[in-house]
Amino acid sequence: VHCQMGISRSSTIVLAYLMKYHHDTLFKAYDFLLDKRRQASPNHGFLLQLIRYEQELRATKEIDTGKGDIQNPIEIVETKVEDKLEL
DSSP: OOOOSSSSSHHHHHHHHHHHHHHOOOHHHHHHHHHHHOOOOOOOOHHHHHHHHHHHHHHHSSOOTTTTTTTTTTHHHHHHHHHHHHO
């Protein structure tokens, strides 16, 4: 998946795919994506859509909800981006 910079739009599509077809939470999907592409950073609007999408997937039991995954996704994304950029 590619967009001009490969930071926000394509990252959002990849995250949604991982959530739907790999049954990952947003947290797990984003962690995986950052391991592959450090500059991945969906904008806040896309992130809100992913949060809503995760809620839909949780409601239909299409997502693997492990213990400890219930956190504020926006804080998680911002923290993970900062951590990866420090490397």
